[in-house]
Structures are given as C-alpha cells and as structure tokens.
Amino acid sequence: MKGSCNRNTRIILHIDMDHFFSACEEREHPELKGNPVVVGAEPKQGRGRGVVKTCNYEAREFGIQSGMPISTAWRLCPNAIYVRGNYRLYKKVSERIMAILKKYSERFQRWGLDEAFLDVSLMTKDFEEATKLAESIKHEILWNEGITCSIGIGPNKLIAKIASGHEKPDGMTVVREDDVERFLAPLPVQRIVGIGEKTTAKLHGMGIKTIGDLAAFSASILAQKFGAMGMRYHRYALGLSESDVGERRGIRKSIGHECTFAVDTDARDVVSRRLVDICCKVYQRATEKNLLFKTVTVKVRYKNFRTFTHSRTLSFFTNSSQNLRKTAEELAQDALSGMEKVRLLGVRVSNLKLAKGQRILI
Ligand code: TTP
Numbered sequence: 001m002k003g004s005c006n007r008n009t010r011i012i013l014h015i016d017m018d019h020f021f022s023a024c025e026e027r028e029h030p031e032l033k034g035n036p037v038v039v040g041a042e043p044k045q046g047r048g049r050g051v052v053k054t055c056n057y058e059a060r061e062f063g064i065q066s067g068m069p070i071s072t073a074w075r076l077c078p079n080a081i082y083v084r085g086n087y088r089l090y091k092k093v094s095e096r097i098m099a100i101l102k103k104y105s106e107r108f109q110r111w112g113l114d115e116a117f118l119d120v121s122l123m124t125k126d127f128e129e130a131t132k133l134a135e136s137i138k139h140e141i142l143w144n145e146g147i148t149c150s151i152g153i154g155p156n157k158l159i160a161k162i163a164s165g166h167e168k169p170d171g172m173t174v175v176r177e178d179d180v181e182r183f184l185a186p187l188p189v190q191r192i193v194g195i196g197e198k199t200t201a202k203l204h205g206m207g208i209k210t211i212g213d214l215a216a217f218s219a220s221i222l223a224q225k226f227g228a229m230g231m232r233y234h235r236y237a238l239g240l241s242e243s244d245v246g247e248r249r250g251i252r253k254s255i256g257h258e259c260t261f262a263v264d265t266d267a268r269d270v271v272s273r274r275l276v277d278i279c280c281k282v283y284q285r286a287t288e289k290n291l292l293f294k295t296v297t298v299k300v301r302y303k304n305f306r307t308f309t310h311s312r313t314l315s316f317f318t319n320s321s322q323n324l325r326k327t328a329e330e331l332a333q334d335a336l337s338g339m340e341k342v343r344l345l346g347v348r349v350s351n352l353k354l355a356k357g358q359r360i361l362i
C-alpha cells in the first residue's frame, strides 16, 4: 500500500546477512564463489562427526542446512567445498557491518553476529523512503564487505524480523501496518520467534498450522496449554510487539556449548565428565558477559541421531555454576538412563538478563 504513513507508525528495519559464515569465506577466497560451500566440522569422506554451521545457497539446493550432521551433508553433496569455521574472521566482519549499520540510526540493536534492528522512524517520512534507505544499506555492505543481506521493513521488530527471512537471499520485504494480517496469515507458525520444533508439533496437534490459524485461536486456551508464552504467541500472531529497538542493546538470547564425542559412548563417567566441562564453558561465557540466566537446556543426541532436549526454567535468575551444573545433571539423568550410546552433548542457558538490567524479549 502506497502513501505516507501515520506518524505514530514506527518504521523498523531488520537486517540479516545471507549465509553469513560461508559468505565471509567466499569474501576471503573468491574462488569459492559459485560452488556449494559448507562451513562446519570436517567431513572425513562421510565419516566425520559434528554438524554443519551454515552453507551457501548453492549447497542448500542439495538439501544441506544448518545443524545437519556433516556426514549427511557429505552424502547429499560430496563435491561441495567443506571449510572449518574461522570465527575470528566472522567476528571482525560482523563488527565492521555493525559499524556501517550504526551510522544509519542511533536507534540500533545488534541481535546476534549477523543481524540487527534499526529504528528509522525519525529520519524517514514513510515506508518508501525507508525502502530507499534500506537499499543504500544493502549497497554499502556489499560494496565494503562483499556480502549480501536481506532486509525486512515493518511497523515493529517482530514483523521486520519475519520479513527479513521472507525473500532470502538478497531480499527486501516491506510490510506496512495495513498489510500485516495478510502477510502473516499464510506463514507457518514456526516463523514466529520462539516457536521451535516442540511447540510447532504441539500447535499442529491442535490443528494450528499457520500464523493465521494461531491468530484465530482462543487466547485463553493457548494460555492454558502454554502458560504466559501462549498469550505471547497469540499477540505475536496478531502482529503485535511493542518493544523498542535498543532495549536490550548487545545482549544475546542464549549461550550454549555442545560437543560431539570422538566415539559414541555409553560410559556414564565419560558422559558425566563431559557434561561438567560443557557447563563450565557455558558458565564462564555467561559470567564474562555479566549475565544471569533462568532457563537451562540439555541436549543429548544418540548414536541413531534421535535427539533429546529438555529444559527447566528456575524460579529465579542465577549465575551460580552449581545451579547450572545441578540442573543440567538432573535434566540429563532421564536422557542418559537408557543403554543407548551418546553421540553429542550440549548445554544452553537462556532467559538471560544483565546482572543489572532488563529481560530479553523481542
Ligand atoms: P543465520 O542468520 O541463522 O544463518 P545464515 O546467515 O547462515 O543464513 P541465512 O541466509 O538463512 O540468514 O545464522 C548466522 C550465522 O550463525 C551462520 O552463518 C552460522 C551461525 N549458525 C551456527 O553456528 N549454528 C546454527 O545452527 C545456525 C542456524 C547458525
């Protein structure tokens, strides 16, 4: 819909780099361009362990995706170029991109290594002007860093974020306030931030497949089934989100660490020791960033790739290593009580807040 918008309407951009890690690799090694490129563990002729971190869009055409075992990626495309991650490089490129973005609006919020929000309401008079500004951003990042990004423009952070993923790669999706319902209704529920695999499965069981289905569903039944999150999902499905850009500047959503055993194991002491090591790493990273956490998640992947994740939300925020370790051990107990061999173990803390600060919500 054209024309200038109501001045109360906010105009928010969400910028997300395309296939970020592999794009950085292509930028450093232009000879990779045009080939399928996979960043992650060593494939070892299909016997490699560990997972794909990301891959470029050429590799995605073979069905490869983030989080997939590297051995599966190899089966799908043995001729892809496999690269181990160079995190120092990704961090540097990320910092330079964030510096570019910050110049466009002081209402800036980094949202992970390769994505950020900008509130441009004060410097653009309508969505047309905001689109032109977004084109300049894309151009400047491509010119300076050789990397494409996708930008979503919407009346709030929720819509902007969903929109940036709508036409990847090198996309630009504009959703004006009047178009929100039409835009959201046909999308699958898992496009809403925070709706992961488990919640999606539950919602499907209730006959809710699309965001439109969720918006039309009874908020009170959602609250009964999912607690406070149910109410929030319903509000999100209606396209409602009030949080300001910059509210949680620089704070991440979760901190996790996982590792794949060199050999699948059912030795309880080996698994327990590794769980403690992983907890230590997560604890260190959380305290370095001065963060408290409330939710602990343990992930166990078995030899047959069946994956168990179990979370517990404590009734208080904490940064105690003992709380983390004890909760992780309790959560892991069920998963490790069987005889099945374990392939991968992971621990994640979420529901974070700064030791002095606000909670992290979109
Ligand atoms: P994403 O933005 O989710 O993915 P992407 O940039 O690779 O691809 P897209 O074009 O779909 O945006 O994540 C950014 C980077 O974070 C990604 O390049 C690699 C890393 N990452 C992981 O390490 N593990 C993961 O499971 C995911 C999803 C991403």
Ligand code: MG
Residues within 6 Å of the ligand: 016, 017, 018, 019, 020, 114
């Ligand atoms: Mg990305």
